[in-house]
Amino acid sequence: MKPVQTKTSEEVKKELRQYRYSKTIGFVPTMGYLHNGHLSLVEQCKKENDVTVVSIFVNPKQFGPGEDFNIYPRDMARDLKLLEELEVDIVFSPSLVEIYPAGYSTYVEVEKLGDVLCGNSRPGHFRGVATIVLKLFNIVEPTRAYFGQKDAQQAVVIKKMVNDLNLDVVIRIMPIVRDPDGLALSSRNAYLSREERAAALCMPGALQKVRAKILDGLRDVSVVKDMLQREMNKEPLINVDYLEVVSLDGLETLEEIDMHNTLVATAIWVGKTRLIDNFILGEI
Amino acid sequence: MKPVQTKTSEEVKKELRQYRYSKTIGFVPTMGYLHNGHLSLVEQCKKENDVTVVSIFVNPKQFGPGEDFNIYPRDMARDLKLLEELEVDIVFSPSLVEIYPAGYSTYVEVEKLGDVLCGNSRPGHFRGVATIVLKLFNIVEPTRAYFGQKDAQQAVVIKKMVNDLNLDVVIRIMPIVRDPDGLALSSRNAYLSREERAAALCMPGALQKVRAKILDGLRDVSVVKDMLQREMNKEPLINVDYLEVVSLDGLETLEEIDMHNTLVATAIWVGKTRLIDNFILGEI
Numbered sequence: 134m135k136p137v138q139t140k141t142s143e144e145v146k147k148e149l150r151q152y153r154y155s156k157t158i159g160f161v162p163t164m165g166y167l168h169n170g171h172l173s174l175v176e177q178c179k180k181e182n183d184v185t186v187v188s189i190f191v192n193p194k195q196f197g198p199g200e201d202f203n204i205y206p207r208d209m210a211r212d213l214k215l216l217e218e219l220e221v222d223i224v225f226s227p228s229l230v231e232i233y234p235a236g237y238s239t240y241v242e243v244e245k246l247g248d249v250l251c252g253n254s255r256p257g258h259f260r261g262v263a264t265i266v267l268k269l270f271n272i273v274e275p276t277r278a279y280f281g282q283k284d285a286q287q288a289v290v291i292k293k294m295v296n297d298l299n300l301d302v303v304i305r306i307m308p309i310v311r312d313p314d315g316l317a318l319s320s321r322n323a324y325l326s327r328e329e330r331a332a333a334l335c336m337p338g339a340l341q342k343v344r345a346k347i348l349d350g351l352r353d354v355s356v357v358k359d360m361l362q363r364e365m366n367k368e369p370l371i372n373v374d375y376l377e378v379v380s381l382d383g384l385e386t387l388e389e390i391d392m393h394n395t396l397v398a399t400a401i402w403v404g405k406t407r408l409i410d411n412f413i414l415g416e417i
Numbered sequence: 418m419k420p421v422q423t424k425t426s427e428e429v430k431k432e433l434r435q436y437r438y439s440k441t442i443g444f445v446p447t448m449g450y451l452h453n454g455h456l457s458l459v460e461q462c463k464k465e466n467d468v469t470v471v472s473i474f475v476n477p478k479q480f481g482p483g484e485d486f487n488i489y490p491r492d493m494a495r496d497l498k499l500l501e502e503l504e505v506d507i508v509f510s511p512s513l514v515e516i517y518p519a520g521y522s523t524y525v526e527v528e529k530l531g532d533v534l535c536g537n538s539r540p541g542h543f544r545g546v547a548t549i550v551l552k553l554f555n556i557v558e559p560t561r562a563y564f565g566q567k568d569a570q571q572a573v574v575i576k577k578m579v580n581d582l583n584l585d586v587v588i589r590i591m592p593i594v595r596d597p598d599g600l601a602l603s604s605r606n607a608y609l610s611r612e613e614r615a616a617a618l619c620m621p622g623a624l625q626k627v628r629a630k631i632l633d634g635l636r637d638v639s640v641v642k643d644m645l646q647r648e649m650n651k652e653p654l655i656n657v658d659y660l661e662v663v664s665l666d667g668l669e670t671l672e673e674i675d676m677h678n679t680l681v682a683t684a685i686w687v688g689k690t691r692l693i694d695n696f697i698l699g700e701i
Contacts, residue, residue, distance in 0.1 A: 142583055170444040236667070239547075239581035245522050263523075271583040287428045297523035299426055299555040383520070 136187075136221045138213070142272040145186070145225045149273065156183035160275030160302075162261050162266060165189040165226075166206040167215050170310040170318040174279040175219050177307055186273050187216055188225040190232060193351050194240075195261030206323045225273070232268065240264050243290045243297070250398055251409065253372050258291050263295050266291055270302055277303040281310075285396055285411045289384060292417065306417045309410075311337065317410045324406040332370035333403045336410045339364030339400060344412050352390045354378045361399065374400035374407060381415045390414065419501050420471075420508045426556040429470070429509045433557065437629065440467035444559035444586075446550060449473040449510075450490040451484045451499050454594040454602040458563040459503050461591055470557050471500055472509040474516060478524075479545030490607045509557070524548050527574045527581070533668050534570050534682055535693065538658050543574050550575055554586055559588040565594075567601050569680055569695045573668060574616065575700065590616050590701045593694075595621065601694045608690040616654035617687045623648030624683065636674045638662045658684035658691060665699045674698065 139145040152158060159182030161174045178185045189212055196202035209226065216224055240260050245250075247259030270278065280288050288306045295304055310318050315337040316330065325333060339361050343351070351357060361376045375397045378387050387395060391414070398411040423429040436442060443466030445458045462469045473496055480486035493510065498573050500508055524544050530536075531543030554562065564572050572590045577586055594602045600623040609617060616679065623645050627635075635641060645660045660683045671679060675698070682695040 146585075237581055238530065239578050240526045240528065242524045242526060243522055244524065268581075268583050271585070294523050297521055297552075299552050301430075301555070 134220065135217050136213070136224045138224045138226065140225075140227055141231055142227065142378055145223060146273060148164050148223055149184070149186070150222055152184045153274070154352065157276040158182060158273065160269070160278045161185070161187045161190055162280075163187060163277065164191045164205065164320065166208055166320040166323070167212045168271060168310075168318040168320065168322075170281050170283060172215065172219060173310050174281060174307050175216070175221060177305065178277070178279045179219065179221075181305070184222045185275060186223045186225060186275065186352050188227075188269055188273070189222050190225075190227055190265070190269075192232075192261060192265040193229065194233070194264055195258050197255050197257060199322075200255070201331050203319075217356045221398045223271075232265070241294060241298075243294050246286070246290050246293050248267060249379070250375060250377055251400060252286070254400060254407075259287070262287055263290060263294050263392050266299070267294065267300075270295075270300060270405050275302050277305055281308075282306050282411070282413065282417065283309045283319065283409065285381075285417060287411060288417045289381070289396075306366050315341070317408075319408060321406055321408060325403060329370060329406065333401070333406075335368040335371060336399055336408065340397065340410055340412055342388050343397065347390055347392075347414070354387050354389060357390065357397065361397075365399075365401065370403060372402040374402055374403055376400075381413055381417060391403045418504065418632045420497070422497070422508045422510065424509075424511055425510065425515055429507060429556060432507055433468070433470070436468045437558070441560040442466060442557065443469045444553070444562045445471045445475055446553050446562065446564075447471060448475045448489065448604065448672050449496050450492055450604040450607070451496050452602040452604065452606075454565050454567060456499065456503060457594050458591050459500070459505060459566060461589065462561070462563045463503065463505075465589070466561060468506045470507045470509060470559065471505050472511075472557070474509075474511055474549070474553075474656070476516075476545060476549040477513065478517070478548055479542050481539050481541060484539070485605075485608075486584060490604055494651055502544060511552075516549070525578060525582075527552050527578050530570070530574050530668050534659060534661055534665070535648060535684060536570070538691075543571070546685060547572055547574060549580050551578065551582070551584075554579075554584060555609065559586055561589055563589050563591060563635055565647045566590050566695070566697065567593045567603065567693065568701065569665075569682055569701060570668065573665070573680075599625070601692075603692060605690055605692060609628050613687045613690065616652050616688075617685070617692055618683050619649060619652040619655060620683055620692065624681065624694055624696055625692045627681065629672055631676075631698070638673060641674065645681075649681075649683075649685065654687060657684040660684075665697055665701060 159178035188271040241263040395414040400409045451522045477611035525547040677699040679698040684693045
């Protein structure tokens, strides 16, 4: 059966009214151009909830000036077909003006957590993320919401927001899904030429290498970072944006690996494309 | 019957569970030290809802450095007695650490509306207000919430936040309650000496005078402001913080009075006490 497609918050709220008091509602917010990473979230959501809602909205507020909002890949027809195959119940695909009407002016800021790593390279990004996620949570009022570990900092920021703002939603973080060559799935992979894609593989390669060393007993963060940097330097087509080793709960710089509370996160530029990847020790 | 007194968000949520799907829940957030202004909100709330929740929490995040957080008047025993007399169902009086645990870092910002008038004199004030109100709304999940028109800018900011963040709560703004001498009720009136209180009356006096002139046909805002300033100048014991004539919906400077969309707002210092007052043409 085709998912019920809703385009306004009134429509999706009305559609959800029948389930509100008797069913669990699972929610997967996305920016569309769905890949198997997204679909793994949808599958998990379906397993754990009576009703599954997927939103598709490319959120301008999480793109900085000069970033790729305008060219971000979109393919609603294909997305809807994929969601139909997975038997999603409700799709919410609002317009820009539905979400941000003229004069919109309210923003959510998660201090500190939103300022480091990607927040440092993309000022305002997590403010945009926190704001849209809060709005979508208020519209859908889900029992559980699903995010990918690929965006590890986003997951940490959203969990913090949910906790700080007393929101009643369980945040579920699902593992990174990779292509067979090791590259983490991302809608932005569509930007890569064949050469760029080959070059980008140095990022998961480097992460895998240091992860193995850590599992073998390496604990010194400066050695870990040197090793990551050296691996990245082997590939002339990429530029490192950052490589950081931080605590998973507070995103604070570590000197020593904590096997239960560490995020090793990297971001690189391959030509005009910015890609991120990470691994964690512990749980978000 | 004594109200059920709750001190943690878990407690108040648990208490509300029995009503959640069958009753309307009315909510009056306060900072305590209740006066008849607060009580008028409670009475209206009781009229319009099945269950009435009143919160008492002096919110440090809406006080600036050097402001009166530490000396803000508190009298929980008296407040509880007043709420018992009004047959309030549930009182929520959380501790500081319950609302802002260590490491708290999420804030809501209503841009523009929160930066003018009182926001100009009290930077960060409305960020603190929006944040606590959102948290309390998320905890109580009320059908309707009640605020006083005395804090007109607060009412405008909260209505904007509710709208922007897709919150499902009806905001009800109730008229200013005054003492027989004309002074708007405020917990901060407790700070005033007899002389200061007499001096403070020039504020409602000035507002009443220009309001009469406007009802008689005066429309030129510069004349209105001059008149207010002149009235205020008559009282040597007060200092004007601001006197503004703005649109009620966007808090934007007006040149001409709009009989359906105007806020005339004033703030004065009387000794170390800051007091506000206003009248509106139209509806918040």
